[in-house]
Amino acid sequence: MRSCVPQDENFERRIRESFSKQNLMKTIGATLSRVLPGEVEISLEFRDDLTQQHGFIHAGVVAALADTACGFAAFSLMAPDAAVLTVEYKINLLSPAIGESLVACGRVIKPGRTLTVCSGDVFALKDGEKKIVATMSATMMSIRGREGLTG
Amino acid sequence: MRSCVPQDENFERRIRESFSKQNLMKTIGATLSRVLPGEVEISLEFRDDLTQQHGFIHAGVVAALADTACGFAAFSLMAPDAAVLTVEYKINLLSPAIGESLVACGRVIKPGRTLTVCSGDVFALKDGEKKIVATMSATMMSIRGREGLTG
Amino acid sequence: MRSCVPQDENFERRIRESFSKQNLMKTIGATLSRVLPGEVEISLEFRDDLTQQHGFIHAGVVAALADTACGFAAFSLMAPDAAVLTVEYKINLLSPAIGESLVACGRVIKPGRTLTVCSGDVFALKDGEKKIVATMSATMMSIRGREGLTG
Amino acid sequence: MRSCVPQDENFERRIRESFSKQNLMKTIGATLSRVLPGEVEISLEFRDDLTQQHGFIHAGVVAALADTACGFAAFSLMAPDAAVLTVEYKINLLSPAIGESLVACGRVIKPGRTLTVCSGDVFALKDGEKKIVATMSATMMSIRGREGLTG
Numbered sequence: 055m056r057s058c059v060p061q062d063e064n065f066e067r068r069i070r071e072s073f074s075k076q077n078l079m080k081t082i083g084a085t086l087s088r089v090l091p092g093e094v095e096i097s098l099e100f101r102d103d104l105t106q107q108h109g110f111i112h113a114g115v116v117a118a119l120a121d122t123a124c125g126f127a128a129f130s131l132m133a134p135d136a137a138v139l140t141v142e143y144k145i146n147l148l149s150p151a152i153g154e155s156l157v158a159c160g161r162v163i164k165p166g167r168t169l170t171v172c173s174g175d176v177f178a179l180k181d182g183e184k185k186i187v188a189t190m191s192a193t194m195m196s197i198r199g200r201e202g203l204t205g
Numbered sequence: 206m207r208s209c210v211p212q213d214e215n216f217e218r219r220i221r222e223s224f225s226k227q228n229l230m231k232t233i234g235a236t237l238s239r240v241l242p243g244e245v246e247i248s249l250e251f252r253d254d255l256t257q258q259h260g261f262i263h264a265g266v267v268a269a270l271a272d273t274a275c276g277f278a279a280f281s282l283m284a285p286d287a288a289v290l291t292v293e294y295k296i297n298l299l300s301p302a303i304g305e306s307l308v309a310c311g312r313v314i315k316p317g318r319t320l321t322v323c324s325g326d327v328f329a330l331k332d333g334e335k336k337i338v339a340t341m342s343a344t345m346m347s348i349r350g351r352e353g354l355t356g
Numbered sequence: 357m358r359s360c361v362p363q364d365e366n367f368e369r370r371i372r373e374s375f376s377k378q379n380l381m382k383t384i385g386a387t388l389s390r391v392l393p394g395e396v397e398i399s400l401e402f403r404d405d406l407t408q409q410h411g412f413i414h415a416g417v418v419a420a421l422a423d424t425a426c427g428f429a430a431f432s433l434m435a436p437d438a439a440v441l442t443v444e445y446k447i448n449l450l451s452p453a454i455g456e457s458l459v460a461c462g463r464v465i466k467p468g469r470t471l472t473v474c475s476g477d478v479f480a481l482k483d484g485e486k487k488i489v490a491t492m493s494a495t496m497m498s499i500r501g502r503e504g505l506t507g
Numbered sequence: 508m509r510s511c512v513p514q515d516e517n518f519e520r521r522i523r524e525s526f527s528k529q530n531l532m533k534t535i536g537a538t539l540s541r542v543l544p545g546e547v548e549i550s551l552e553f554r555d556d557l558t559q560q561h562g563f564i565h566a567g568v569v570a571a572l573a574d575t576a577c578g579f580a581a582f583s584l585m586a587p588d589a590a591v592l593t594v595e596y597k598i599n600l601l602s603p604a605i606g607e608s609l610v611a612c613g614r615v616i617k618p619g620r621t622l623t624v625c626s627g628d629v630f631a632l633k634d635g636e637k638k639i640v641a642t643m644s645a646t647m648m649s650i651r652g653r654e655g656l657t658g
Contacts, residue, residue, distance in 0.1 A: 144446055169497070
């Protein structure tokens, strides 16, 4: 289903540079835990300042992790001068996001010159168990030649 | 399209209490700027620590505002003892979220005993102009009688 | 929110020609009831051979009407040599599709050179009343210069 | 990720009965090619009267197959007296639906008492090759005790 040959052999470096410029990821304490061609994983330790009213990690944070993992998964297969933007995503929240940490895994389902379709899953790790908390499908767009948009 | 008679006359107080318990909203500096039956607005001043790699407000923040506005719009029409959970949402990102501030408006499209369907729009305010940056459709669920879930 | 100046003054003729080539629309008996710049309406008489197991019009038909209305709404604002393809859509089914007829209205929310975002609503007409049965958000893509894809 | 123990040992018979009442499936010539707990496959031979303007199978048909496969996948795990309704779905159209036939496979991702989340993929079979043409995520609802809604 995937065609995961990167056009840019330095894709991991580009992704790590771009991730480090995402202030929100710093603000919420997310880290880039795995970078492969067409597959990116982002991790987050549970923090009390990221919760919603029931004490679960807020859906907005869950979605931000999955969206970012999907975006970089798409980016890993794009041309060296491309920037990536999220066109849209849909997320189903399957279980409360509680536990010691969250891991979001984004994967390319269908790469394309302009649009890349990804899917992402977010898991909560709790007491040594891994439970799916959300699943996302996303459309990413490759932008080239637009001033100021790199990475 | 809407049937906006609240079942609980104290809906605004319940929403403000619940919002104040959403730590993420505090963390990102969001405020509840408008509460009506079936319609809730949340505002956010631009902050540099909430950006993605191109300096726009991160889609995760945009989505969190819209999701929260939709959730409380649904909540405003629910029974006094109900809690609200997001089942799913889909968001289209229409323009970069740049400007002085963002306003997310969530509205009930179809209320229901168990499920309520909402739509949300997020606008950026910049130099006196208001521009749509994202549009969401969301399904919210009313949960009753589950211990620990109120608001 | 919309910028509805057609690039092609013959947009209505192009839409009617393209619609007439959609065999599925003929098969299910749908008609193009209204064509405006950025807004298209499709109508369908209730037919027993289009139902699901409970006797309602099948969600697939409801979605096909909304998708087609959204696609042509986007197409109405595209260049004369463009073809339109659906990238993705999401649909919420709000009420059973029962009644004498259905009307699907698609509107452009955000036109773009490559991608156009639309929203669509489907209404059931029954005993003189109009009731919303589904709401859709869709991303449409303009394809140019690809052999065999016109309309 | 799945918990696929059917509550009703006669789930396959219930699904086949319900499918046979879906007039639309008859109208478009779809068949129920595989029924497992939590997983259902529906097949369709290419037919010229189901196309859109470029000669591909219309997205509405592709979506109807995936939606129906997901709905029955959810239904296979529901209580014997439950009916199933589609709450919402999102579909990404990945490639033109061309070929000798289509196969839609729906799977339960997360079963639940009220809501069941499913994912579905649609493949085109052409010249002995199988290519993904669409991917769906869907929320299904179990309805019990509502007169006239069975299956």
